[in-house]
Amino acid sequence: MTSKVSLVKCGSYDSGLVYASVRKALDLLGGAGSFIRPGSLCLLKPNLLMAKAPECAITTHPEVVRAVIRILKEINCRVIVGDSPSVWGKYIEKVDQVYEETGIKKICLEEGAELVEFNKKRMRKDFPLISLLDECDYYINLPKFKTHGLTCLSGAIKNNFGLVPGTFKTELHKNYFEPGAFANILVDIYAEARPALTIVDGIIAMEGEGPGTSGKPRELGLLLVGADCVALDSAMAHIMGIKPKDVLTTRIAGERNLGQADLSMIDFVGEPLGSLSVEPFKIPLSSIKERKIPKPIANLARKLIRYYPCVEKDNCIQCAACVKACPKKVIRLENNRIVINYKGCIACFCCQEVCPNSAIKVKKSFVARLLGL
Numbered sequence: 293m294t295s296k297v298s299l300v301k302c303g304s305y306d307s308g309l310v311y312a313s314v315r316k317a318l319d320l321l322g323g324a325g326s327f328i329r330p331g332s333l334c335l336l337k338p339n340l341l342m343a344k345a346p347e348c349a350i351t352t353h354p355e356v357v358r359a360v361i362r363i364l365k366e367i368n369c370r371v372i373v374g375d376s377p378s379v380w381g382k383y384i385e386k387v388d389q390v391y392e393e394t395g396i397k398k399i400c401l402e403e404g405a406e407l408v409e410f411n412k413k414r415m416r417k418d419f420p421l422i423s424l425l426d427e428c429d430y431y432i433n434l435p436k437f438k439t440h441g442l443t444c445l446s447g448a449i450k451n452n453f454g455l456v457p458g459t460f461k462t463e464l465h466k467n468y469f470e471p472g473a474f475a476n477i478l479v480d481i482y483a484e485a486r487p488a489l490t491i492v493d494g495i496i497a498m499e500g501e502g503p504g505t506s507g508k509p510r511e512l513g514l515l516l517v518g519a520d521c522v523a524l525d526s527a528m529a530h531i532m533g534i535k536p537k538d539v540l541t542t543r544i545a546g547e548r549n550l551g552q553a554d555l556s557m558i559d560f561v562g563e564p565l566g567s568l569s570v571e572p573f574k575i576p577l578s579s580i581k582e583r584k585i586p587k588p589i590a591n592l593a594r595k596l597i598r599y600y601p602c603v604e605k606d607n608c609i610q611c612a613a614c615v616k617a618c619p620k621k622v623i624r625l626e627n628n629r630i631v632i633n634y635k636g637c638i639a640c641f642c643c644q645e646v647c648p649n650s651a652i653k654v655k656k657s658f659v660a661r662l663l664g665l
Contacts, residue, residue, distance in 0.1 A: 522551025
């Protein structure tokens with residue numbers, strides 16, 4: 293099975309340039325009509341992790357969303373846009389606040405797209421997904437090119453996690469906290485949702501302790517487009533400087549024949565993948581462990597080689613976002629400081645993901661430090 297991925301350079305978020313670049317990327321794959329039937333009802337799901345401005349590189353840039361809306365409207369499609377921000381649903385930040393701060397609300401008003409909340413669901417085997425998937429003709433996935441502390445990268449497959457509404461995402465983190473188990477549930481969600489088209493915003497990407505405020509924006513100047521999320525994530529991993537199959541979601545999805553994880557079996561059009569030689573991305577510490585430690589050793593030393601969230605007091609604003617987001621409820625605000633009960637911590641790093649002020653850092657166990665991991 294071969295897959296086709298379009299790689300197109302785009303040097304800024306200038307509205308006209310982004311539109312031209314998205315159109316070029318689609319034309320290289322046969323045009324929007326090759327994926328979407330004219331006159332259809334389309335759901336667009338950007339990555340809207342939290343209420344932060346687009347320049348923070350935490351969320352899909354609104355100009356990418358605008359370009360997709362315009363192209364779909366040119367083939368007479370009706371467009372709906374929405375997301376279920378982060379792991380906590382709408383109980384820490386109002387969804388409307390997220391839409392406002394990320395710039396998505398403004399472009400939807402300007403372009404005549406309907407902006408919705410993901411508040412209706414239909415239960416699948418082990419999780420609910422938004423009922424809009426049943427109501428729309430096509431679902432279009434618009435992820436951000438980012439690193440992720442738990443999954444190594446947050447891209448085409450991971451962005452589908454936002455189709456799980458409300459706080460049920462917290463339940464999935466709690467019930468499937470081992471990296472392999474969580475990767476499997478993400479692949480299950482992808483298998484259920486299967487977007488018709490995915491456009492990855494890598495114009496300004498993120499490296500380091502992503503996917504939230506602890507990550508660092510990085511200029512990449514690239515759009516990645518295709519229908520195969522596994523192939524897209526494989527390309528992302530290669531560009532980051534890691535082996536695609538070292539990303540658990542990519543390997544598992546490839547093994548389940550949900551897409552192509554072998555770079556040699558992917559037809560890249562536009563920019564040759566080999567020409568995109570960049571300095572390797574800084575990868576989250578907690579995801580490095582999964583790649584660097586041989587599995588037999590990791591199984592023996594699992595209790596000794598650990599990574600934990602740690603509060604940087606000077607940055608903490610005592611907002612208690614981490615308290616509300618913790619799946620295991622082992623974080624509390626006490627005497628104006630955040631206290632973590634490490635005995636119950638499952639190292640899901642949801643607290644780091646939701647922190648609005650980059651106050652949650654990664655702490656290594658003594659054995660991890662001793663081994664230089």
